[in-house]
Amino acid sequence: MSTQAGPPPMVQAAGASKWFGDLVAVSDVSFSIGAGVTALLGPNGAGKSTMLRMMCGLARPSNGSVTVLGKDPRSDVSVLGRIGMAPQQESLLDHLSGREFVELAAQLHHLQRPGEAARQAIQTVELDPDDTRRLSTYSKGMRQRIKLAQAIVHDPLVIALDEPLTGLDPRQRREMIELFHRLGSEGKCVIVSSHVLDEVERFGSRVLVMAQGRLAAEGDFREIRNLMDDRPLRISIRTDRPRELAIALLDRGVISGCRLEGADVVVVDTTDPAAFRRAVAPVARDRNVSLRELRPLDDDLESVFRYLVTQ
Amino acid sequence: MTEAQIHDRGNLSYDGPRHGPGRAMVVLSYHTAQRVLGLKRSNWQKVMPAIALLVAFVPAIVFIGLAALLPASSDLDLGDPAGYYVPISFVLFLFTSFVTPEALCTDRRSGMLGLYLASPLNRDTYLASKFVAVIAVLGVMTIGPTLLMLIAFTLDGSGPDGAIDWLIEFGRVLASGLAMAAFWGSLALAISSLSPRRTLASVAIFVSLLVSAAVGDGLAEGAEVGDSFALLNMIALPIETVYRIYGEVNPDGPPIRNVETLPILLTFLGLIVVFGWFARWRYQRIEVNG
Numbered sequence: 001m002s003t004q005a006g007p008p009p010m011v012q013a014a015g016a017s018k019w020f021g022d023l024v025a026v027s028d029v030s031f032s033i034g035a036g037v038t039a040l041l042g043p044n045g046a047g048k049s050t051m052l053r054m055m056c057g058l059a060r061p062s063n064g065s066v067t068v069l070g071k072d073p074r075s076d077v078s079v080l081g082r083i084g085m086a087p088q089q090e091s092l093l094d095h096l097s098g099r100e101f102v103e104l105a106a107q108l109h110h111l112q113r114p115g116e117a118a119r120q121a122i123q124t125v126e127l128d129p130d131d132t133r134r135l136s137t138y139s140k141g142m143r144q145r146i147k148l149a150q151a152i153v154h155d156p157l158v159i160a161l162d163e164p165l166t167g168l169d170p171r172q173r174r175e176m177i178e179l180f181h182r183l184g185s186e187g188k189c190v191i192v193s194s195h196v197l198d199e200v201e202r203f204g205s206r207v208l209v210m211a212q213g214r215l216a217a218e219g220d221f222r223e224i225r226n227l228m229d230d231r232p233l234r235i236s237i238r239t240d241r242p243r244e245l246a247i248a249l250l251d252r253g254v255i256s257g258c259r260l261e262g263a264d265v266v267v268v269d270t271t272d273p274a275a276f277r278r279a280v281a282p283v284a285r286d287r288n289v290s291l292r293e294l295r296p297l298d299d300d301l302e303s304v305f306r307y308l309v310t311q
Numbered sequence: 312m313t314e315a316q317i318h319d320r321g322n323l324s325y326d327g328p329r330h331g332p333g334r335a336m337v338v339l340s341y342h343t344a345q346r347v348l349g350l351k352r353s354n355w356q357k358v359m360p361a362i363a364l365l366v367a368f369v370p371a372i373v374f375i376g377l378a379a380l381l382p383a384s385s386d387l388d389l390g391d392p393a394g395y396y397v398p399i400s401f402v403l404f405l406f407t408s409f410v411t412p413e414a415l416c417t418d419r420r421s422g423m424l425g426l427y428l429a430s431p432l433n434r435d436t437y438l439a440s441k442f443v444a445v446i447a448v449l450g451v452m453t454i455g456p457t458l459l460m461l462i463a464f465t466l467d468g469s470g471p472d473g474a475i476d477w478l479i480e481f482g483r484v485l486a487s488g489l490a491m492a493a494f495w496g497s498l499a500l501a502i503s504s505l506s507p508r509r510t511l512a513s514v515a516i517f518v519s520l521l522v523s524a525a526v527g528d529g530l531a532e533g534a535e536v537g538d539s540f541a542l543l544n545m546i547a548l549p550i551e552t553v554y555r556i557y558g559e560v561n562p563d564g565p566p567i568r569n570v571e572t573l574p575i576l577l578t579f580l581g582l583i584v585v586f587g588w589f590a591r592w593r594y595q596r597i598e599v600n601g
Contacts, residue, residue, distance in 0.1 A: 058599040059598060077431050077432075078431070080430060080431050083429060085429040087422050087426065092421055095352050095353075096351070108335045108426075108427065109335070110329045110330040110335060112327060113325075113327045117325035117327065150426070
């Protein structure tokens with residue numbers, strides 16, 4: 001993804017950093033992305049939204065640069081007309097109807113037929129363009145889609161979407177992801193931020209992983225996923241005979257370490273979670289040990305990203 | 312066999328004509344003016360703008376009615392045009408304090424600022440659009456009634472003599488109205504730029520105006536340290552400026568009436584520039600969340 005031959009990148013960050021007083025939101029991030037869907041993945045507070053804001057010219061990098069279509073979006077207004085943005089925030093203009101809201105976006109982008117453009121964009125996100133209800137009455141899913149509609153109404157080349165799938169049901173998510181791919185296949189650069197790992201898997205193969213303001217990983221999603229699967233996993237097991245179970249699992253070679261906690265808990269480390277999952281129940285049955293609870297201690301996104309950062 | 316078919320509609324993208332640059336500013340100004348006036352919003356949010364417009368226009372409308380109904384020979388006293396700005400200033404004081412922060416604060420709170428600045432608007436054109444919107448709304452209150460007054464004078468036959476004098480009077484109406492709208496508008500934008508909270512901005516505008524009046528008049532009249540300190544009174548300053556545009560001095564005004572015209576005009580224009588510069592300085596530094 002970085003510095004490759006071929007068409008020039010549509011979005012490029014070169015050593016981009018952004019800090020707010022003492023808080024470093026983005027630290028020395030460099031990447032290049034072109035047409036297609038790119039997922040910007042990271043836990044809450046990783047710097048994804050700040051990165052998107054820099055791409056849309058809303059924030060100036062404290063250091064380094066972010067260019068879109070070869071231009072600085074903060075100083076070159078012409079490039080802003082080629083960017084569509086759907087922010088994470090919900091309130092927006094609640095007194096307007098969805099159609100009026102999208103029309104306003106169309107007018108701001110100088111479209112001469114904003115009504116027609118708004119209707120098309122609203123239909124594209126599968127909402128009713130004749131719905132006259134105010135945005136304040138919209139469900140979360142409808143708000144997400146109307147935000148996407150205003151982001152694409154002027155047919156931008158670069159589309160930055162901040163957590164666009166939050167609040168959507170599975171069917172809506174699937175349709176939204178299909179729409180992202182359609183836009184990507186038309187030569188647009190679609191950047192979608194998300195903190196949900198499984199969600200990103202369906203976006204496509206290109207991923208930028210941010211953690212603690214840094215670019216933790218970039219490239220093909222499957223390779224990154226494999227890298228994540230290789231990390232040691234810590235699991236808490238509540239059982240009536242923790243010592244016997246720990247010895248048996250060590251004998252089976254599916255855990256690399258263990259620690260007893262209290263009378264009925266053993267915490268184990270495994271580097272092969274799949275093998276562990278296959279072995280734990282048969283081992284318990286063979287030793288007549290009853291399993292009461294298995295709880296991964298570091299399966300949350302934070303720990304996944306922490307692991308990536310240390311790689 | 313069914314004849315139904317499913318067509319892949321694909322992504323419907325706009326490929327029609329586009330306006331030139333500047334359109335976004337017009338749209339934002341129009342939209343902001345609507346919002347400040349409470350249009351397309353709840354009835355409660357229309358109350359204050361409606362009262363302000365009513366208070367500003369009713370006396371002028373009454374004058375016009377009298378001028379139209381009474382015989383031309385009747386001795387109709389249409390009063391003094393500059394004096395009309397005293398009650399208008401009261402309306403502007405309340406309107407600027409409690410309504411105009413809507414023009415800026417809400418965008419920051421709702422996240423719309425991010426969407427606006429991700430469009431072909433930059434921070435300067437965004438602020439300029441807001442300024443134009445606020446001036447347009449305030450201008451309705453500052454120019455509208457006095458323009459009606461001028462019409463009333465003319466209808467009554469007691470207006471300016473001849474086309475030249477009429478145009479001079481018309482110019483004074485425009486200059487006075489625009490000056491007042493620009494002063495109150497720039498003041499409101501400068502203070503509103505300090506906070507995304509509308510209530511906080513309202514209180515700040517209200518308090519700063521009252522404090523400026525108390526300090527200015529207190530120093531000039533109470534402490535007797537010099538009439539120039541009366542220039543600090545930001546409520547009296549625009550009224551007195553209008554009197555000077557009409558070539559008069561507010562006879563019943565606060566101590567600022569004793570100050571020469573040039574310092575009044577320079578302070579007045581200087582403050583508009585300072586308020587505008589401050590709002591711009593703030594907006595160049597605001598981090599957009601959205």
